[in-house]
Amino acid sequence: MLRPLLRATYVALLLHRTRTAAQDAASTCQQIASAISDASAVFYNPDPSYLADIAHYATSSTDESVCSVEPGTAEDVGTILSILDSSQTPFGVKGGGHASNPNFSSSTGVQISMYRLNRIDYDSSTGTVAVGAGNVWDNVYSALEPYGVNVVGGRVSGIGVAGFTLGGGYSWLTNQYGLALDSVRGFELVLPNGTVTDVTESAYPDLFWGLKGGYNNYGIVTTFTLQAYPQGQVWGGQLIILGEYIDQVNVATANFAANVTDPKAQIIATYDYEEGALLAAVMLFYDAPSQPAGIFDEFLAIPALSANISTRSFLSLVQVEPTTTSESMRGFSNTVPFEEITLPLLETIVAQLEYWGAALSNSSAALLSYDVEPFLPSILTHGGPSAYPWTRDQRFLPFNMGFFWTDAQYDGDFYEAIVESSRNLTDTAVQEGQTQVPSAPLYPNYALFGTPVGSMYGESLAEMTMLKQTYDPQNVMGLTGGWKVTG
Incomplete structure (x- = not known):
C-alpha cells in the first residue's frame, strides 16, 4: 500500500495527467473545428447536439468526451483522422x-458521431442501395419501402447500420440471404491516413474480406453499398407470455428449432426476469402476408398476456420491439455460440435466468434477458469468405444475454454474473454433446468486453493482423475502441 505522502503525490500526478489530456483534447477539438468544411460541426457540453452525440443505449457505454464532431463528408472524416493521428488523441466512433x-x-477524448452521414440512395439499375454509416435500420426500411425492396438488416428498432453490418449482422432475412455482411457489395472507407477509398471485392479483395466482421480496425466506413431484395408485406409480431407457461414456450421453441425448414420463417424467443417475475416475449416472423398453417401453431396456442400479430410492413414488424432502455440503465451483453437449440438447454437457460435474477435483485434494480435465436444450418452458404465467421463449415447460433441495472457500484457484480452464466450454459451445451461450442466463433456484436479477440476471429486473426500492418502501420485506429487487432 502507498504511504500517505506517496499516495498524495500519486493522486496529484494522476490529476495532472487527466487535466493535461483534457487540455490536449481541447486543442485537438479546436484544430478539427478549424479544418473541417461547413458540412460538419463540432459541439461541446451542454449543447443538445453534443449530448445526443455521446448518448448510448446503455449509460455504462457513455463517456463524457471533451467535444463531439459530426462529419458531413467522407473527406472531413479523413481530415479528422489525420488530426487525431498527429495529436494522438483518443476518440470514439458512434453509428x-x-x-x-x-x-x-x-471516448473521453473526441467523440465522432456519424449522424450526418445519413444518405439512403436506391439504384434500381444495379439493385443496390448506398447507405450512410449514420443511419439506423428503421430509416433504411422506411426509405426502401416505396420501391418494394429491402436489405438484410436489424431485427428490432433503433439498431445502427454500421456496427451491426461490420460485426456480422443476423437479420429476419438471414435464412434466405445470409448475414448482413454477405450482402455488402462495397464500402466507402476512410483509411487511417485520411484517404477516401472505395473498397470492393475486385478492387481491394483483402480489405473487402477484412471489413466483413473486422469493424474499425482498418479505418472508418462512411457508406455501405448493399444488395437489395424484393420485399412485400410480412406476417408476425410479438407474444408476451407469463412465466406459468414457460414450459410450453420451451417446447414450442425446441420444436421450431428442430423441425422448421422454411427459410421465410423465423422466431426470437426472449426470456426476461424483472422484479421477481419471469416472462417470455416471443417474436414471430414470416416473409409473406400470411403464414402457412402449422409453423407457428404451438406458439399461438399458448395463452398470451398480450399479442401483437398481424399482416404488416417489414418496418412495422421491426418496430414492435423498441430497443430503448430507461435513461438510467447500465448494461452488458454476452453470448454462447450454440450448435443447436434443445429442450434441456432451454430449461437450463430458464433456470439460469431465475437464479441470477434472484441473486442480483438485492444489488440493484435489474432486468435480465436471454434471447434464443434459431437459424437454419444453411445460412452461411449465402456468402463468401469473411473475417467473421472464420469458418463457414458449420453455423453457430448467436444466443444473446443482456443484463441491465441502475447502480454503477454493482458493475463488477453484473460482469461476473454474466461471465459465470455464459460459462454454465457452455458447460451445459458440452454435456449434451455440443462439443464444438467452447471453440466456436463468438458473435462479435454480442460478445462481452474482455473476451479474447481470437475467440471471435480464430483462423482469420493472422490475416487480419497482416492487413493491420499494411493499412494502419501507425495504429491510428488503436486510438479508438472496439475489438482490436494488433499489427
Whole structure:
C-alpha cells in the first residue's frame, strides 16, 4: 500500500495527467473545428447536439468526451483522422450507439458521431442501395419501402447500420440471404491516413474480406453499398407470455428449432426476469402476408398476456420491439455460440435466468434477458469468405444475454454474473454433446468486453493482423475502441 505522502503525490500526478489530456483534447477539438468544411460541426457540453452525440443505449457505454464532431463528408472524416493521428488523441466512433461494451464507440477524448452521414440512395439499375454509416435500420426500411425492396438488416428498432453490418449482422432475412455482411457489395472507407477509398471485392479483395466482421480496425466506413431484395408485406409480431407457461414456450421453441425448414420463417424467443417475475416475449416472423398453417401453431396456442400479430410492413414488424432502455440503465451483453437449440438447454437457460435474477435483485434494480435465436444450418452458404465467421463449415447460433441495472457500484457484480452464466450454459451445451461450442466463433456484436479477440476471429486473426500492418502501420485506429487487432 502507498504511504500517505506517496499516495498524495500519486493522486496529484494522476490529476495532472487527466487535466493535461483534457487540455490536449481541447486543442485537438479546436484544430478539427478549424479544418473541417461547413458540412460538419463540432459541439461541446451542454449543447443538445453534443449530448445526443455521446448518448448510448446503455449509460455504462457513455463517456463524457471533451467535444463531439459530426462529419458531413467522407473527406472531413479523413481530415479528422489525420488530426487525431498527429495529436494522438483518443476518440470514439458512434453509428447508432447500441454497443453495450464501455469505450467501444465512446471516448473521453473526441467523440465522432456519424449522424450526418445519413444518405439512403436506391439504384434500381444495379439493385443496390448506398447507405450512410449514420443511419439506423428503421430509416433504411422506411426509405426502401416505396420501391418494394429491402436489405438484410436489424431485427428490432433503433439498431445502427454500421456496427451491426461490420460485426456480422443476423437479420429476419438471414435464412434466405445470409448475414448482413454477405450482402455488402462495397464500402466507402476512410483509411487511417485520411484517404477516401472505395473498397470492393475486385478492387481491394483483402480489405473487402477484412471489413466483413473486422469493424474499425482498418479505418472508418462512411457508406455501405448493399444488395437489395424484393420485399412485400410480412406476417408476425410479438407474444408476451407469463412465466406459468414457460414450459410450453420451451417446447414450442425446441420444436421450431428442430423441425422448421422454411427459410421465410423465423422466431426470437426472449426470456426476461424483472422484479421477481419471469416472462417470455416471443417474436414471430414470416416473409409473406400470411403464414402457412402449422409453423407457428404451438406458439399461438399458448395463452398470451398480450399479442401483437398481424399482416404488416417489414418496418412495422421491426418496430414492435423498441430497443430503448430507461435513461438510467447500465448494461452488458454476452453470448454462447450454440450448435443447436434443445429442450434441456432451454430449461437450463430458464433456470439460469431465475437464479441470477434472484441473486442480483438485492444489488440493484435489474432486468435480465436471454434471447434464443434459431437459424437454419444453411445460412452461411449465402456468402463468401469473411473475417467473421472464420469458418463457414458449420453455423453457430448467436444466443444473446443482456443484463441491465441502475447502480454503477454493482458493475463488477453484473460482469461476473454474466461471465459465470455464459460459462454454465457452455458447460451445459458440452454435456449434451455440443462439443464444438467452447471453440466456436463468438458473435462479435454480442460478445462481452474482455473476451479474447481470437475467440471471435480464430483462423482469420493472422490475416487480419497482416492487413493491420499494411493499412494502419501507425495504429491510428488503436486510438479508438472496439475489438482490436494488433499489427
